[in-house]
Amino acid sequence: MTPVSWRKSSYSDNGGECVEVAPDVPGLVPVRDSKDPSGSVLVFPAAAWGAFVAGLQAGEFGTV
Numbered sequence: 001m002t003p004v005s006w007r008k009s010s011y012s013d014n015g016g017e018c019v020e021v022a023p024d025v026p027g028l029v030p031v032r033d034s035k036d037p038s039g040s041v042l043v044f045p046a047a048a049w050g051a052f053v054a055g056l057q058a059g060e061f062g063t064v
Helices: 047-058
Strands: 020-021 028-033 039-045
Touching: 028 047, 039 047
Parallel strands: none
Antiparallel strands: 020 028, 028 039
16 A cells, blocks of 8 residues: 555544544545554445444444
8 A cells, every 4th residue: 555644533532542544545545543553454445434434423333
């Protein structure tokens, strides 16, 4: 994968349990663990990631 700009959520100041996304990859959303930036990267189709985020915002997955 070519170098990308990673972005962490503004809500991520919760004790280190967060992910980073690279939203500048056309049609895809790479996701990684912010605590392990050199580790594995999961890559999702942008539409699937958008549906997941919309579900989170709608409360479809409950709260932790």
